[in-house]
């Protein structure tokens with residue numbers, strides 16, 4: 001199997017790490033080799049976050065190079081655009097349409113591009129945006145945006161959907177299971 | 191059973207599975223999760239020390255008492271612990287001792303990019319350099335064996351992409367905790383000059399024995415493929431080499447110090463072109479060249495700064511890079527910021543307004559240096575805020591300048607190494623305003639416990655160190671409390687501290703909202719009353735933003751992000767900001 005490269009982008013606090021964990025665990029449970037890597041240094045909310053998941057028969061480097069991602073999942077539109085160059089030609093982009101202001105915009109030092117979605121469409125012919133926050137809220141918790149996004153990409157992954165659901169069940173435990181399962185299902189339909 | 195875990199988690203697991211008994215460390219990215227995971231696994235005693243020197247010294251004690259011990263820290267932490275390390279190499283160990291150090295090439299979250307391999311050379315001790323999670327796990331066991339066999343501390347060195355990258359690990363059979371005798375041995379453990387001299391001779395002899403070990407250990411392996419290209423490498427760089435040059439022959443060094451000279455010669459002789467691939471310093475390359483072996487490509491083509499990746503390698507070796515795509519330009523940056531409702535925000539809003547010189551320190555509050563605050567003007571190393579402010583004040587006095595410097599430091603950093611600077615300021619008749627942001631946690635690295643938290647790493651409730659009596663005991667008379675959520679009071683308190691001659695300490699006790707999960711109702715802006723003056727935007731909160739362009743852009747609050755601290759509200763002269771009615775809590 002050729003290596004399948006996934007990039008997950010978002011804003012600190014949105015649960016990029018948890019989504020990455022779900023994908024990596026699912027790949028392992030499917031009997032594939034996997035490396036997952038994000039650089040998490042600072043605990044603060046609000047910074048740009050990017051994470052890599054690489055799946056294959058044998059994976060060496062934990063890093064996805066620009067121009068080589070099969071799939072880019074972004075929890076925020078501006079971050080989708082920022083990391084769109086990680087996609088390889090023909091790569092697929094799924095993003096949450098709900099914008100979060102960077103501090104530079106909040107402080108009036110920069111402007112959030114109003115045409116961000118047009119720019120995304122121009123950068124990637126295979127892009128699809130959803131309102132993940134609304135779906136997460138419907139599932140019972142606005143924080144479940146990450147699981148909505150995992151739900152959205154399930155059908156494009158080299159893993160069985162049931163394995164992914166199993167992993168989420170295991171990780172979420174207790175009360176979170178129902179919300180997360182609904183979030184996965186909501187994402188899958190969007 | 192197979193697991194997918196990070197290098198840090200693998201080291202923690204390896205420690206528990208390899209007879210580990212005692213672990214101490216100080217948080218620091220990218221090393222932090224190692225000790226957190228030891229605590230989570232719950233099988234071995236572990237603790238946070240207030241700084242890296244204490245952590246290593248405690249581990250030394252653990253080893254002398256006969257327990258396999260581990261100290262964890264980030265690269266710069268070794269500077270703090272270096273005094274202990276450079277003599278520990280003389281005493282050697284009783285039970286095995288590993289110093290785990292995590293380097294940060296690329297400076298993802300560090301103040302410098304130092305290469306810890308220099309310390310292994312400096313201290314003349316073995317250093318293990320794992321290339322993935324499995325090796326991180328295995329090398330803990332090997333490290334203890336080497337430590338005990340050669341009577342030496344062992345450094346286990348990771349980099350960010352080893353510590354934080356997750357890979358598949360198959361654990362080995364678990365061995366029981368290794369606790370041996372506690373023996374008195376004066377000439378071995380008392381480093382008086384007369385004993386130290388003898389131990390130094392032993393250190394040099396030990397290094398020769400380790401060199402022999404390096405020749406034969408499977409930690410260093412030759413992978414012969416195409417003899418056209420031979421690459422000497424280690425750590426994550428090995429993975430990048432495998433990725434970009436799958437056909438190349440490789441000498442993979444699992445032991446980064448000391449080097450196997452015969453093996454290197456043998457490898458060099460069996461390949462046509464010899465390349466050395468290492469991140470940061472030219473440590474391997476210099477040693478290989480000093481052996482008289484020709485290196486075609488090393489730091490002449492590869493960077494000394496930052497990380498190496500597959501594309502950098504391809505380009506350096508004359509292959510084409512995979513990346514043909516370019517990033518979209520001109521997008522707004524998204525740097526990390528104070529969390530919504532962080533107590534640091536109010537402080538820097540006022541410091542920025544007062545335009546004072548701020549001698550800063552390392553923690554979340556360092557973000558106060560960034561625009562639009564621009565309110566931090568020197569940051570060197572942990573604890574330096576106070577001592578540097580003291581030096582500034584002395585020179586200011588000599589130069590006849592009136593201005594009093596302000597030092598800003600967090601609780602964890604104060605306990606780490608700020609206390610001695612404050613004591614010096616009191617002792618030497620200094621003149622600075624010191625603001626301690628006592629949020630009862632080590633925030634920047636993810637909210638770890640410290641002596642002020644009231645809880646240990648393993649969750650045991652303990653007495654909190656109280657800041658006010660501590661500061662007074664160090665010799666400071668003028669100590670007052672601060673509440674940075676109240677901007678007017680904060681401004682008044684800072685002004686008073688600046689006007690009062692001599693050392694003056696202000697302590698803010700508001701807890702970290704992230705660690706203590708403090709949730710408040712979101713704010714909203716009355717669009718009728720907002721004039722679009724943007725005064726509130728000066729607080730640099732990501733919950734604020736301008737409405738879509740129109741006649742006059744006004745401010746709006748994102749209720750998904752706002753955590754209702756009300757600092758922005760105090761900036762508003764038009765009474766346009768209010769708490770939202772009903773249940774509305776931020777999603778962050």
Ligand SMILES: Cc1ncc(C[n+]2csc(CCOP(=O)(O)OP(=O)(O)O)c2C)c(N)n1
Pocket residue numbers: 216217218219264266267270300301552553554555572599600601602603604627629631632633634635702
């Ligand atoms: C010698 C050294 N050890 C560890 C670190 C990692 N580090 C960066 S900031 C920080 C502590 C921050 O805690 P605190 O001072 O309480 O401030 P807060 O982030 O909570 O505001 C640590 C441990 C470092 N930079 N240098």
